[in-house]
Amino acid sequence: MKVFGGRKVWAAPIPDRMIPKPYRERVMVIGDACGTADPILYEGIYQARLSGKFTAETFCHALDKEDFGESELARYNELLLKHLYEEDLRYSYKFHYLLYHSGLLERILEATYSMAQEDPEMMQSTIALFTGSESRKHSWEVMMSRKWKLIKLMGIKNSLKLFPTLVHALRI
Numbered sequence: 001m002k003v004f005g006g007r008k009v010w011a012a013p014i015p016d017r018m019i020p021k022p023y024r025e026r027v028m029v030i031g032d033a034c035g036t037a038d039p040i041l042y043e044g045i046y047q048a049r050l051s052g053k054f055t056a057e058t059f060c061h062a063l064d065k066e067d068f069g070e071s072e073l074a075r076y077n078e079l080l081l082k083h084l085y086e087e088d089l090r091y092s093y094k095f096h097y098l099l100y101h102s103g104l105l106e107r108i109l110e111a112t113y114s115m116a117q118e119d120p121e122m123m124q125s126t127i128a129l130f131t132g133s134e135s136r137k138h139s140w141e142v143m144m145s146r147k148w149k150l151i152k153l154m155g156i157k158n159s160l161k162l163f164p165t166l167v168h169a170l171r172i
């Protein structure tokens, strides 16, 4: 909390993990509050709108059945998992962990850039991380199919540092 010109202003970081259960009886949580922002670029408008659409669809369904109980609203979570998490956010979490928790952000970017120079598929999937032209899952699979090259390019000292982070990211 800070005071600007006599007014109290609150701020909080954009949540970067989906909350495990974004629904309760008569309640659905959407957008940033639900943790749908992408933790690579911290963009969240598209996901907020999509989660709003899923909420509306679930609401209409519940209205037809006159049932706003938890088991009916669980449908909302299924839509989120299918359309936002499974192909994209889950893999954004992996990239996030690798890039921001390894302490090797610059080195990983350099190695990725170097690989992409002579590897069109790597180039395309790296660009897709910024443009969204391919799923995060695809970009992750392309990078992981070249993980030994990445490790080699990082050098022994950095690779030893990278390894536990990579193992953790693979398990997400």
Ligand SMILES: Cc1cc2nc3c(=O)[nH]c(=O)nc-3n(C[C@H](O)[C@H](O)[C@H](O)COP(=O)(O)OP(=O)(O)OC[C@H]3O[C@@H](n4cnc5c(N)ncnc54)[C@H](O)[C@@H]3O)c2cc1C
Pocket: 030, 031, 032, 033, 037, 042, 043, 044, 045, 046, 048
């Ligand atoms: C500086 C900045 C730049 C960004 N740039 C991008 C970008 O380029 N592209 C992109 O995709 N995303 C970007 N984002 C993220 C994006 O803004 C959010 O992911 C998106 O706005 C989330 O939408 P939302 O509806 O979930 O939440 P919000 O847009 O935050 O809407 C929540 C609303 O609830 C209101 N509210 C809060 N508490 C209460 C309360 N108690 N009672 C009543 N109302 C309340 C707030 O005032 C706010 O209007 C950016 C974020 C920031 C901070």
